Amino acid sequence: MADAADVDIKIESRTMYAKIIKATKWTSILLVVVALVLLSIRIYDSQRGPPLAAWHTHVPQELSVAQLDASDWNGYLDHERKIFEDLRTAVTQRLGADERLPLNRYFAAPLMNTTGTNTMQMHSVETNAGTAICDAPSRIAWTSRLR
Numbered sequence: 152m153a154d155a156a157d158v159d160i161k162i163e164s165r166t167m168y169a170k171i172i173k174a175t176k177w178t179s180i181l182l183v184v185v186a187l188v189l190l191s192i193r194i195y196d197s198q199r200g201p202p203l204a205a206w207h208t209h210v211p212q213e214l215s216v217a218q219l220d221a222s223d224w225n226g227y228l229d230h231e232r233k234i235f236e237d238l239r240t241a242v243t244q245r246l247g248a249d250e251r252l253p254l255n256r257y258f259a260a261p262l263m264n265t266t267g268t269n270t271m272q273m274h275s276v277e278t279n280a281g282t283a284i285c286d287a288p289s290r291i292a293w294t295s296r297l298r
Contacts, residue, residue, distance in 0.1 A: 204250070205242045212237075 211234045214222065222230070243258065251258050 205245050209238065209241045 213234070214227070214230055219227070246255070246258060
């Protein structure tokens with residue numbers, strides 16, 4: 152009699168295991184379908200928007216690693232000036248009337264450009280490397296066991 156009960160329990164556990172596997176498969180399939188639908192909606196929605204503006208598509212030519220290694224600070228600054236001039240001719244000067252807004256950072260005189268207004272000139276200050284300003288960092292390291 153015990154053998155029949157053991158067999159029934161084994162059969163029930165196998166069918167329960169099969170039901171769990173089947174439910175897991177269908178749940179996974181459903182999640183993949185939902186993800187694909189959401190991705191498709193996002194792709195469709197992104198394609199319905201306005202075309203990209205000049206500042207989205209313009210890619211300035213940066214110095215390569217080899218060019219940076221071969222250049223000095225003045226060479227780097229000269230190249231940066233060329234990049235900004237290229238940006239002015241390729242983007243700023245091609246802005247339409249509807250894009251020449253004070254909040255557009257690519258506009259020649261944007262509202263957000265605060266360079267030179269109420270700014271402080273930073274001066275070089277002599278510092279001593281390794282001199283502790285206060286013992287707070289040491290206490291933090293000590294309490295967090297970063298000795």
